[in-house]
Amino acid sequence: MIDPERGHDLIKKFAKFPIPNICTENEELRLNLKGVKLRNPIGLAAGFDKNAEMISFLSGLGFGYLVIGSVLLNENKGNPKPRIVRYEKYLSMVNSMGLPSVGLRKFLRNLTKNKARIPLFVSIAGNSVKEFIEIYNFLKKFVNVIEVNLSCPNTENGRLFLEANNFQILARELEKAKSGLVFVKVSPIINKNDRDNLQEIIEISLKHKIDGITAVNALPVEEKAISVGFGGLSGKLLFKYMLDTVSFIQENAQNKLIINACGGIFNEKDAIKAFLLGASTVQLYTSLIYEGPYVVCKIKKGIYEFIKKNNFKNIEELIGYFTKIEAIN
Ligand code: RRO
Numbered sequence: 001m002i003d004p005e006r007g008h009d010l011i012k013k014f015a016k017f018p019i020p021n022i023c024t025e026n027e028e029l030r031l032n033l034k035g036v037k038l039r040n041p042i043g044l045a046a047g048f049d050k051n052a053e054m055i056s057f058l059s060g061l062g063f064g065y066l067v068i069g070s071v072l073l074n075e076n077k078g079n080p081k082p083r084i085v086r087y088e089k090y091l092s093m094v095n096s097m098g099l100p101s102v103g104l105r106k107f108l109r110n111l112t113k114n115k116a117r118i119p120l121f122v123s124i125a126g127n128s129v130k131e132f133i134e135i136y137n138f139l140k141k142f143v144n145v146i147e148v149n150l151s152c153p154n155t156e157n158g159r160l161f162l163e164a165n166n167f168q169i170l171a172r173e174l175e176k177a178k179s180g181l182v183f184v185k186v187s188p189i190i191n192k193n194d195r196d197n198l199q200e201i202i203e204i205s206l207k208h209k210i211d212g213i214t215a216v217n218a219l220p221v222e223e224k225a226i227s228v229g230f231g232g233l234s235g236k237l238l239f240k241y242m243l244d245t246v247s248f249i250q251e252n253a254q255n256k257l258i259i260n261a262c263g264g265i266f267n268e269k270d271a272i273k274a275f276l277l278g279a280s281t282v283q284l285y286t287s288l289i290y291e292g293p294y295v296v297c298k299i300k301k302g303i304y305e306f307i308k309k310n311n312f313k314n315i316e317e318l319i320g321y322f323t324k325i326e327a328i329n
Helices: 004-014 055-061 104-113 129-139 164-177 192-207 236-253 268-276 286-291 295-309 321-328
Strands: 031-033 036-038 042-044 065-071 084-087 092-095 120-124 145-149 181-186 212-215 219-222 230-235 258-262 281-284
Touching (some): 004 084, 042 295, 065 145, 092 236, 092 286, 104 129, 120 129, 129 145, 164 192, 181 192, 192 212, 192 236, 212 236, 219 236, 230 236, 230 286, 236 258, 236 268, 258 268, 268 281, 268 295, 268 321, 281 286, 286 295
Parallel strands (some): 042 065, 042 281, 065 120, 181 212, 212 258, 258 281
Antiparallel strands (some): 084 092, 092 230, 219 230
């Protein structure tokens, strides 16, 4: 009933303290991402906790990992309000936050003050290669997974590095600086140009030892109710674009890139579809808003029951199962 951003700010005030895990965990859902051990494959997507203020609380909601950020080098206020609109009927929303960030130093203070009991991934954003690398070098001492945001729909430079020539330069520098896992987050593919470009991003990622891709960020759309007139669409309406993009990456990367599926994951069926198509993990944000704090427990329970009912040994067997069958046939 209240303004969406005011609602989010209220949650932030409440979610300052640690809570014990509200769900049970199952051994069958454990996953090892190149040495990063996850208790389950459900992650919180970037954007919910941009400034690392709710880590200890969010750790208790049953996630296997949290993506915190995106963080910028310097403080940034973001776009003018209103900058979030909900489409309740479609379980979706549009945001045009415009990368608000407390900046790297304050972010790190928050990060070290709040105790996370699960692996933390940090999403980083920047306006230049130099800025990305500076943030990366600073953060790599504290976290071992970085998600490089190539696809913010709401700032002038937000998708600059999704352009293959620019990404090539960034990927080369990241490779030189690399320690730990590096993912890149991309936009959904909707046309042939997007496909061709993503194909190049995949090739460059493989060449420069990027570990995986998070697919997808919000879909750029026009929206008059938002102050700047445009934003990124997330939630149920994004789901089919996410599946398309995940399939495309799986086909073109031949199992050499880890895929995190992000976009419209509301229940176990959504998550299982993504796993079968090749995603190793799924990430959610919008469904947490519409379904509430037990959404992660519900999804995990559903996946566990599916695994048992269909005689899979564990989640690892589910990942890419469709593509494995195709290969046999
Ligand atoms: O802050 C934002 O406007 C924002 C970012 Br950085 C992003 O990556 N995706 C999004 O939907 N919003």
